[in-house]
Amino acid sequence: MIIVNTDFITGKEIETIQLVKGSIVFSKNVVRDIFAGLKTIIGGEIAGYSEATMIGADAIVNVRYSASSLMASAAEIIAYGTAVRFK
Template structure:
């Protein structure tokens, strides 16, 4: 599956199928949340949250690709990511794009 954040794929003629998306909501367990709280006092990267967001993006992307595959897509164009806080320590990641077939 080809994923691009442009509205074209060089050398390919595309037929639009549908919008596709994937999402997940992730949080860290309370121990890592407390340790991250201490880290905010001194500053620096909150590695537990960085890892959480990387994992969440990977899961959301996989779900989007699975949806596109079910529709028979060859690629997803205009891929975009968005995040939002659902509650303290938990975030939703959504990825969406346009599923296309090659002509």
């Protein structure tokens, strides 16, 4: 999977499929970290990446991310971009 932060890939003609995204919450709390780890094992945040593969994407272009503080000991990171196929 090619992932770039530009809206093109040099030498490739692309067809837009759809917006894809993924997010994760990081915590300094050991108990919360264990539960967060278990969530990713049972499908949690990995689904966003799997979505691009499942819809037949060859790449994700125009990738952006944002981070925000949820509370003193936790932060959320969100990444999103446009899934595309090569023509």
